[in-house]
Amino acid sequence: MKQDPIETLGLVGGNLLASMLALEAKKRGIKTILLEPELGNIASEACNTHITASITPEHIQRLALKVDVIIFCTTNVPVVEKETLKTCKVYPKEDGIDLIANRVQQLIAAELAEVPTPKYYHQSNKLTFFKQMTDVEIPFKLYQLYPDRYEMMEVYTQEDLENFMYDIDDSATEWLIEEINEYDRFLSVSALKTEGKVYLYPIQEEILNDEAIKYIYMPAPITKTMQNKLNKFAKKLLKEVSTAGLFTLKFGMKKNRQVELMNVNPGITVGDMATHHYTDFSVYEQFMNLIEGYPVKEGELVKPSVTTVIKENDRPHRPDFPYHHYTLDRHNQLPVSIYIKEDKEVEG
Numbered sequence: 001m002k003q004d005p006i007e008t009l010g011l012v013g014g015n016l017l018a019s020m021l022a023l024e025a026k027k028r029g030i031k032t033i034l035l036e037p038e039l040g041n042i043a044s045e046a047c048n049t050h051i052t053a054s055i056t057p058e059h060i061q062r063l064a065l066k067v068d069v070i071i072f073c074t075t076n077v078p079v080v081e082k083e084t085l086k087t088c089k090v091y092p093k094e095d096g097i098d099l100i101a102n103r104v105q106q107l108i109a110a111e112l113a114e115v116p117t118p119k120y121y122h123q124s125n126k127l128t129f130f131k132q133m134t135d136v137e138i139p140f141k142l143y144q145l146y147p148d149r150y151e152m153m154e155v156y157t158q159e160d161l162e163n164f165m166y167d168i169d170d171s172a173t174e175w176l177i178e179e180i181n182e183y184d185r186f187l188s189v190s191a192l193k194t195e196g197k198v199y200l201y202p203i204q205e206e207i208l209n210d211e212a213i214k215y216i217y218m219p220a221p222i223t224k225t226m227q228n229k230l231n232k233f234a235k236k237l238l239k240e241v242s243t244a245g246l247f248t249l250k251f252g253m254k255k256n257r258q259v260e261l262m263n264v265n266p267g268i269t270v271g272d273m274a275t276h277h278y279t280d281f282s283v284y285e286q287f288m289n290l291i292e293g294y295p296v297k298e299g300e301l302v303k304p305s306v307t308t309v310i311k312e313n314d315r316p317h318r319p320d321f322p323y324h325h326y327t328l329d330r331h332n333q334l335p336v337s338i339y340i341k342e343d344k345e346v347e348g
Contacts, residue, residue: 006030006292010067010088012055013074014041016328017246017268021071022046024284028292035063042328043073057081064088069291071245075265077101078149091291092266096193096243100266102150103143104176110261113236117261121177129175133161136177143176154180181260183252187220189234190248190272192286192296198235201283201299203227204271213317214309216271217343218278219301230259237264246287248272271307274340277324278305304346308339 009025011018014036022032023046034047037054044050053059057080064070069089077097098105110117121136123129133142139156142164155161190201205220219227234249241247246267251259267283275282280300281289290296310317312327312335323341 004068006068008033008067009291010035010063010070011043011047012036012060012063012070012072013076014038014043014050015073015268016042016270016273017266018043018071018073019046020273020284021073021287024282024288028288030288033063033067035059040329071291072097072100072266073268075100075268079147089291092193092241092243092245092247094243096241096245096247099241099264100247102145103152103178103263104145104150104174106261106264107176107178109240110237113233113240115233115237115261116259118179118181120179122174123176124174126175129177133177136179139180141176141178141180143178144172145174145176146172181252181254183260183262184255185253186250186262187222187230187253187259188248188250188269188271189230190246190267190269190275190283190299191234191238192246192283192290193238193241194244194290194296198238199286199296199298200231200234201272201275201279202301203230204269204274206271211317213314214270214307216274216307216309217346218271218274218305218307219346221346226253226257226259233259233261237261244290246283270309270338273326273338274305274307275299277340278303278342304343305340306343308341310337310339311335312337 008031010033012035014034018034019042022043025032032047033049034043035051037052039052055076057078060080064087067088071091099109104122107117107120121132141152141154143150143152153164186206188204192199202219204216204218207215230251238247248265248267248269250262252262253259272283279302286296308319319339319341323339326338328336
């Protein structure tokens, strides 16, 4: 059912997702306000207004008074009081925010949905946490959780561990240890979650070669069995989330072909740009349809594609024409060029 018209969209976090949603909103005559502390980020030029302020509950509350809908485009979401956001709609909200912003909640939700994860140890008792930490082999990730945030560091050496111990804060309430595993392949599934159903896009594989050139293949060259397994995991996990929104689940595949959930984010993936050209409707079009109350469907592949991500001055790795070309002008860094083209090797 179509909802009341949306005039202004609030975007929290100035990343690729925010930039692409701002461009899609502009096509529909919807204004956008960006909340992002960094100047010159890749989304600021695409938005009508840029509020250069930190992402805090107070600033989100002020943004909510100016817009009809807020989309959290970042995993850096502070704890926001439910009353704060009653003035507008939010994507995702409540347990959906927990899923993208809190690794503990991701792991717990995955366990309940029987989705494989790295081995982890979660504790609210500091003494028990210290005991468990000494039993886990390096490397691993260590998280300290506070009432309003969490901090993470990767421990690869004994010195890293000593630094963590030195920084332990009495105001922390929970701790998490998560094993760091080696993966041969990296696969991701982007999904649109409505109130009653999960709609999936083709699985993508991300490959980084020795020259730091990134290739993203859609669909990923995996077996039908593996494809069905990852799609099943994505649907099982997201069906437990009560909120609508856009989610991307990233999986790591080991040498023995076992897969584990690496993270869940609100759709921040370069590979989704290919859906503009090689699926029937892009991720961003359908997300805006969801927000405006229009129908959403499975993301159907029209042609296989390969996305190449290189530094702007890396001409030797530019693919042969024809391609779709995007440039991301990153603040204080070399611009990145993104080339998206049909993957004829797959089609042939």
